[in-house]
Amino acid sequence: xxxxxxxxxxxxxxxxxxxxxxxxxxxxxxxxxxxxxxxxxxxxxxxxxxxxxxxxxxxxxxxxxxxxxxxxxxxxxxxxxxxxxxxxxxxxxxxxxxxxxxxxxxxxxxxxxxxxxxxxxxxxxxxxxxxxxxxxxxxxxxxxxxxxxxxxxxxxxxxxxxxxxxxxxxxxxxxxxxxxxxxxxxxxxxxxxxxxxxxxxxxxxxxxxxxxxxxxxxxxxxxxxxxxxxxxxxxxxxxxxxxxxxxxxxxxxxxxxxxxxxxxxxxxxxxxxxxxxxxxxxxxxxxxxxxxxxxxxxxxxxxxxxxxxxxxxxxxxxxxxxxxxxxxxxxxxxxxxxxxxxxxxxxxxxxxxxxxxxxxxxxxxxxxxxxx
Amino acid sequence: xxxxxxxxxxxxxxxxxxxxxxxxxxxxxxxxxxxxxxxxxxxxxxxxxxxxxxxxxxxxxxxxxxxxxxxxxxxxxxxxxxxxxxxxxxxxxxxxxxxxxxxxxxxxxxxxxxxxxxxxxxxxxxxxxxxxxxxxxxxxxxxxxxxxxxxxxxxxxxxxxxxxxxxxxxxxxxxxxxxxxxxxxxxxxxxxxxxxxxxxxxxxxxxxxxxxxxxxxxxxxxxxxxxxxxxxxxxxxxxxxxxxxxxxxxxxxxxxxxxxxxxxxxxxxxxxxxxxxxxxxxxxxxxxxxxxxxxxxxxxxxxxxxxxxxxxxxxxxxxxxxxxxxxxxxxxxxxxxxxxxxxxxxxxxxxxxxxxxxxxxxxxxxxxxxxxxxxxxxxxxxx
Numbered sequence: 001x002x003x004x005x006x007x008x009x010x011x012x013x014x015x016x017x018x019x020x021x022x023x024x025x026x027x028x029x030x031x032x033x034x035x036x037x038x039x040x041x042x043x044x045x046x047x048x049x050x051x052x053x054x055x056x057x058x059x060x061x062x063x064x065x066x067x068x069x070x071x072x073x074x075x076x077x078x079x080x081x082x083x084x085x086x087x088x089x090x091x092x093x094x095x096x097x098x099x100x101x102x103x104x105x106x107x108x109x110x111x112x113x114x115x116x117x118x119x120x121x122x123x124x125x126x127x128x129x130x131x132x133x134x135x136x137x138x139x140x141x142x143x144x145x146x147x148x149x150x151x152x153x154x155x156x157x158x159x160x161x162x163x164x165x166x167x168x169x170x171x172x173x174x175x176x177x178x179x180x181x182x183x184x185x186x187x188x189x190x191x192x193x194x195x196x197x198x199x200x201x202x203x204x205x206x207x208x209x210x211x212x213x214x215x216x217x218x219x220x221x222x223x224x225x226x227x228x229x230x231x232x233x234x235x236x237x238x239x240x241x242x243x244x245x246x247x248x249x250x251x252x253x254x255x256x257x258x259x260x261x262x263x264x265x266x267x268x269x270x271x272x273x274x275x276x277x278x279x280x281x282x283x284x285x286x287x288x289x290x291x292x293x294x295x296x297x298x299x300x301x302x303x304x305x306x307x308x309x310x311x312x313x314x315x316x317x318x319x320x321x322x323x324x325x326x327x328x329x330x331x332x333x334x335x336x337x338x339x340x341x342x343x344x345x346x347x348x349x350x351x352x353x354x355x356x357x358x359x360x361x362x363x364x365x366x367x368x369x370x371x372x
Numbered sequence: 373x374x375x376x377x378x379x380x381x382x383x384x385x386x387x388x389x390x391x392x393x394x395x396x397x398x399x400x401x402x403x404x405x406x407x408x409x410x411x412x413x414x415x416x417x418x419x420x421x422x423x424x425x426x427x428x429x430x431x432x433x434x435x436x437x438x439x440x441x442x443x444x445x446x447x448x449x450x451x452x453x454x455x456x457x458x459x460x461x462x463x464x465x466x467x468x469x470x471x472x473x474x475x476x477x478x479x480x481x482x483x484x485x486x487x488x489x490x491x492x493x494x495x496x497x498x499x500x501x502x503x504x505x506x507x508x509x510x511x512x513x514x515x516x517x518x519x520x521x522x523x524x525x526x527x528x529x530x531x532x533x534x535x536x537x538x539x540x541x542x543x544x545x546x547x548x549x550x551x552x553x554x555x556x557x558x559x560x561x562x563x564x565x566x567x568x569x570x571x572x573x574x575x576x577x578x579x580x581x582x583x584x585x586x587x588x589x590x591x592x593x594x595x596x597x598x599x600x601x602x603x604x605x606x607x608x609x610x611x612x613x614x615x616x617x618x619x620x621x622x623x624x625x626x627x628x629x630x631x632x633x634x635x636x637x638x639x640x641x642x643x644x645x646x647x648x649x650x651x652x653x654x655x656x657x658x659x660x661x662x663x664x665x666x667x668x669x670x671x672x673x674x675x676x677x678x679x680x681x682x683x684x685x686x687x688x689x690x691x692x693x694x695x696x697x698x699x700x701x702x703x704x705x706x707x708x709x710x711x712x713x714x715x716x717x718x719x720x721x722x723x724x725x726x727x728x729x730x731x732x733x734x735x736x737x738x739x740x741x742x743x744x745x746x747x748x749x750x751x752x753x754x755x
Contacts, residue, residue: 022669024666025666025669028668028669028672028673028676032672032675032676036676036680039684039699040680040684042695042696043684043685043690043695043699045690045695046510046511046514046690048691048693048694050693050694051693052693093550094721094722094727095726096713096717096727122548123547123548123550124548125550126552126553126559126720127560127717127720127721128687128716129549129552129556129557129559130560131691133549134514137514137518139547164500164501164502165503165517166502166503166504166505167504167505167510167513167517168505168506168507169506170510173507173510173513174510175511178507178509178510190675194671194672198667198668198671205588282407284405284584285584285667286584286667287407289580289667289671290408290410290577290580293576294410294411294414294415294418297419297422298418301422301423301426304509306689307427307428308431308509308511310434310435311428311430311431312426312428313425313426316425316426333509334508344477
């Protein structure tokens with residue numbers, strides 16, 4: 001037993017040396033995740049802060065000017081043109097010069113003053129319907145403010161139903177706050193899986209795997225020796241991203257590090273298990289890489305990173321139950337933002353433990369099977 | 373004179389013959405290695421299915437707890453608004469602490485607190501409804517807030533129509549979504565899918581294949597033959613270009629017949645601009661592999677500079693205009709950015725020359741520059 005541990009330590013050391021001795025490999029393991037985290041942290045946001053819009057104001061009244069001033073003063077909308085015909089409106093949208101065109105008809109103020117409801121027309125570029133929908137919601141907010149203002153200055157009672165909105169865990173509802181903790185899982189999984197799959201395939205391709213086989217190592221020891229260094233590197237990577245989230249983006253960390261790392265270890269076990277399984281099927285590095293990609297992409301797209309799991313069709317939601325990344329993202333977000341403890345995370349932790357157990361034992365079976 | 377003799381004397385014909393031999397070798401290798409078939413055919417199919425059936429930004433059946441402190445007949449209509457809405461999967465409670473407990477356990481994504489005096493206060497003009505959401509998924513939370521606001525607003529409007537003293541906002545917004553009237557998120561996900569497929573086949577597969585030849589030294593064996601460097605490059609570009617086009621055709625068929633995304637522009641323009649992007653992706657793959665000469669490093673770098681930016685920074689998911697200036701400037705260097713603009717326009721808006729011409733020109737420029745660069749960095753030299 002003691003000797004087995006010594007052998008595993010030796011193999012781990014050799015593995016770490018093999019990966020980290022190449023300066024380019026060292027660079028590509030450490031720098032890209034941090035860079036990605038920074039760039040995506042800034043870029044990956046559904047929030048809008050610059051919406052170019054054009055106006056077709058056929059009323060030219062004090063009321064329409066007030067309404068537009070509200071838009072211009074919001075800090076989000078900026079006016080790119082005052083149009084004078086419906087023909088122009090089309091070009092502005094078609095050529096993407098404006099995301100929205102607001103059309104105010106000529107009886108706007110007259111209707112308002114006579115107490116009739118007046119409406120403005122908003123035409124949005126639906127090529128990205130999500131962005132267009134968000135921009136339209138922003139317009140509604142500005143219009144609501146205008147309405148409240150109009151009422152109070154014309155002696156009417158305030159807004160009928162006041163809706164008090166409050167958001168837990170992310171008071172300003174910034175997308176960045178949930179994307180970056182999710183990246184801890186995503187980037188770590190991507191790198192760990194590829195690293196594990198490639199580590200065996202490289203030895204196989206270069207013929208050094210046969211050399212490993214003539215040593216006194218038991219197949220399971222070889223597997224553990226391959227898994228351990230990849231988990232170590234994965235843990236370092238996750239820590240780097242956590243530090244970027246915490247120190248650079250200053251997203252408050254609400255939970256306990258102990259809980260987060262407990263989840264992380266389970267997650268790394270599952271990821272390494274999948275990587276080892278892939279590498280036991282692949283004969284070459286290219287195959288290992290392509291197969292890990294084939295596995296990684298569905299896991300990534302169906303994890304809740306880009307689109308919520310609850311919006312997926314029910315049958316696809318069942319598939320997400322075997323996706324370790326789904327649980328990892330949930331754990332990372334819940335520990336990071338909600339400060340959830342182990343007890344509340346149980347529904348996420350035990351499936352991950354099962355996935356890890358299944359993939360690791362499948363990989364070890366494949367290992368023995370292919371080796372003997 | 374035999375055909376071989378003619379070839380000997382005509383340099384152009386000899387060149388064509390050498391390229392043909394290289395392409396043949398590459399195609400054989402492709403067919404015999406199951407992984408490149410997986411990459412070229414299975415991956416696009418998986419992506420198409422995932423994008424078409426898995427991904428959706430449309431929010432429905434959000435689990436909310438509606439807390440009624442004391443049931444009263446005045447608010448039954450408001451309550452049924454939540455009950456009947458396709459957006460909500462509401463459960464009704466009478467105690468707030470219980471609702472908070474559900475929210476902490478993630479059993480519900482939001483809480484709507486309706487006090488029993490809301491109807492009475494509505495007449496006086498100071499009614500209040502509280503909407504509490506879990507902000508862990510900010511985008512989702514904002515959409516939930518919007519829907520709740522809609523449900524409450526509709527109730528107020530209906531009461532106004534029934535003659536209760538209620539004031540509806542004097543200005544209402546009438547919004548229209550051009551190009552995607554039904555607000556179907558497939559319409560913008562499917563063009564994005566094509567970008568990803570083309571990037572994977574173009575850059576990733578080529579980078580791996582070329583890096584493998586460098587790493588294994590098989591390129592050295594080719595170097596001693598009379599083939600020239602440009603012929604080696606063409607021998608790689610032609611078969612993977614063909615594979616990329618197969619991927620494109622698969623995606624276009626899926627877009628049209630599976631997801632019913634309209635193709636409002638010309639199919640030829642769509643194919644032409646896709647070829648330009650494919651050339652760019654292929655030459656990026658070749659440049660990376662010639663520079664790194666290692667499969668592992670090449671794969672990591674290709675992932676970093678092509679696939680991830682194509683997904684996150686190309687404007688297909690996230691709006692480029694809202695990114696901070698340095699990141700926005702960075703997107704100008706990404707070929708995917710121009711390709712996404714072209715695809716979204718050609719699919720949904722039509723042949724808008726004001727968008728097509730500038731973007732296609734930039735793409736052609738990048739393709740030319742990258743091909744030149746690939747030729748420059750690939751030398752008949754041993755590493």
